Amino acid sequence: MRRRSSLPVTFLVPTLAILLVLSMVPTLYAIVIALQNRELSAPGYSWVWFSNFADLFTDRRFLNAVWVSVKWEIVTVIATMVVAVGLGVLMFEVASPRLRNFYCLLFIIPVLLPRVSAAFVWKFAYHPLYGIATYPYRLITGGLIFDPLSKPGTALFAVASVDVWQWGLFFAVIVLKLLETLPPQPIEAARLDQAKRWQIHAYVTLPMLKAPLISLMFVKMIESLRSFDLIYVMTRGGPGVATETLDMYAFSQGFIESGKVSYASAMAVLMMIATVITFTMLWKRVQA
């Protein structure tokens, strides 16, 4: 009954045009800036073409930032998925419907918090002398000091724990909802075959949920790119450069330390190219 109507054009075209302008102008301009030598302090500039990019590959701090970003991505994505699947399955197994609802509500709270708030909450909690999270350690060891945020070996994991606190718990809720959508027959069949509880999940339910779980991981990979707020508040990339991810380094090059906007933009462009290529490929794979 749907006759030809002007609706799709009037509804779609303006929105898409605005989205295109809002996204393409900064993207293209980022590339333009990256090919120049703009600085915040000086108004003039000239074209330097690819020398910013050439400089990046000999910049050891940049290479460190790449490595930290990769570590961050791997640690947070894997830990989030492990926590999510673990808690999701546990809720599915042992919690009554009412208790499930209660846990779901609790587990959504952390992800709703602004990252800045979450970062502060845990920065206080990790304080070596007065923090609530380090208190058990002080209690057991009789007052020894443990300062996870200022040790190069633990700082990244301490910040990552906040990310997992926000996303792992939230994804646990989603994993539970996914498990609830499964038809009960295969689970019953496996139970009749005397399969143990963990076997049912490892060989029946989780493989059935492979596609949505991969999509979930994909979402987390994208969200993990937004680590800036946590790191900025909790460690500022420190101690040293132990938690300096790419966006943190780009920010400090462009704004805090030297105002080298073009250099920072070159970094941002590389990040953009890498993420767009990676995620486009992954997305096509997920959809296929």
Add this chain to the structure above:
Amino acid sequence: MKQYRLRPGRLIAKAVLALAGFLAVFPLFWTALNALKNNVDIITRVPKVIFTPTLANISYILGRDSVLTGLYNSAVACGAAVLIGIVLGLPAAYAVARYPNRFAGDIQFFVLSLRFLPPVAVAIPLMVIWLQVGLYDTLPALIVTYSLLTISVIMWLAIPAFQGVPKEIEEAAFVDGYGAYSVFWRIALPVAARSLIGAIAFSFVLVWNEFLIALMLSSSNAKTLPIVASELSQQGMNVPWGILNASVVLLSLPPLLFLSVLSGFLNSVFRQKKS
């Protein structure tokens, strides 16, 4: 029934769940508690649970101009951006959901791909652009930038919401002589309203929590609340912790107001999948 026998495995599982539930909210609860403490009660080696509460931190926070300006800026920037997202995003989502064309898949991918863009990659050029146009550090600049976020997120979430509206209802309305636009206004919007409100709330939380872009696009006038809160701590530990905790609580309250809306939204998304 076999599965309800008490076994050590089940007990451990329940304990792990209880611990996770505790970890989910306790740090926030503790922060809220600290917001009510005098500094001497916070800076103790053994955490104090019993103390005489004070409202000094909260009244200090609410009395500061920078905080009030931040609150105002956040409210205006997020409110306006969400409004623009609604006006532009919902109709577009409806068109994609109900008038399939050969670009539908590409459009959806394009909208999603905006989420891949690293925020720094958007913020640096925009800062230069806004500086040149003379709008740097103003709310309009922030609103336009945030609109990119809100339009794409609302559109992304509203497409499945509109697809969930039973086609029969819309067809019946066409038979009754409704035009395409009035079907959108009078049928699709009200029927999908619950899910749409979830999508809108989500986009609000997203921009309210946004930090990096606001940090780069403001220097004094247009600072949003997250920026103001983060600056309080930059003054080192000279700022009493109670005040910082109070500002964290203030910043976290608006998103938490949407807790029930968003968890309802989550439920409706998965109920749709089941049927």
